[in-house]
Amino acid sequence: VIKVLLEEGIPLDLVAGSSMGAVVAAAFAEGRPAKRLVEDMKHHWDSLGNFLLDVRDYNFPRTNLLRGRKIRRMIEVAMKESRIEETQVPIYVVCTDLITGQEVVLSEGPLGEAIRTSGSLPGIFKPTWWDGHLLVDGAVLNKVPAKVLKEKGARYVIAVNVTPERETKFVSKGIDEVGFFSRCLCRIPAFKEWLQYPNIFRIIMRSLSVSGLHQSRAQKDLIDVEIKPRIEDFDFLRFDQFDQLVAAGEEATRKALPEIRKSLQMNQ
Secondary structure, X not given: XXXXXXXXXXXXXXXXXXXXXXXXXXXXXXXXXXXXXXXHHHHHHHHHHHHHOOHHHEOOOOOOXXXXXXXXXXXXXXXXXXXXXXXXXXXXXXXEEOOOOOEEEEOOOEHHHHHHHHOOOEOOEOOEXXXXXXEEEHHHOOOOOHHHHHXXXXXXXXXXXXXXXXXXXXXXXXXXXXXXXXXXXXXXXXXXXXXXXXXXXXXXXXXXXXXXXXXXXXXXHHOOEEEOOOOOOOOOOXXXXXXXXXXXHHHHHHHHHHHHHHHHHHHO
């Protein structure tokens, strides 16, 4: 999305993001060229897939299922010593405070730590203590932070919403639609019941997504143009689909360009 907007000469004066959106926003805010931005995101996406498949990073689940050590190191390498208040483009990182139940917007401090905190899925990654707040994923309360941008002075807001209206991965498949190995397991009653339910990652992610759907609708009046890539058929746990996801984002953005240009002229 950002790549197409920049190529078309549409400037982005400030950005905000929660969860994975904070990662993309941070990479852009640091001033990375559009092409490098996509390349870096692909590298991080591939690395994230490897980390989630690494059983050594799993934790005895008292507060979190994953230790997150490797993801922390990846972010530290990617963001180095960057600070939120020193980025080329102002960025606001959205998190959720478990103590107050309120949204917390980070506008200063270590950028890497901020985006890692904003993506700390409850139950999957450990919460972060930050200035007396116990913070988790910003998407719990605000997945599409249009209101944050308005409060920070934005007169025109382009929102990117990647939440599908319907989660097709939860729909039960017929016996002929699953793989051979799964069909064999289905012959065992205990495994058949186990395979009927989505895994913990999918359940938590979809729970946040459902919340995000209602949030984006509630903020509709604050959004000038919403870009919504068609990614209903993509699996967020399939880390080999990055190129297709990028293509879907580019297509959705190009389709929105006429509306963006028209509304920009009206706002001048």
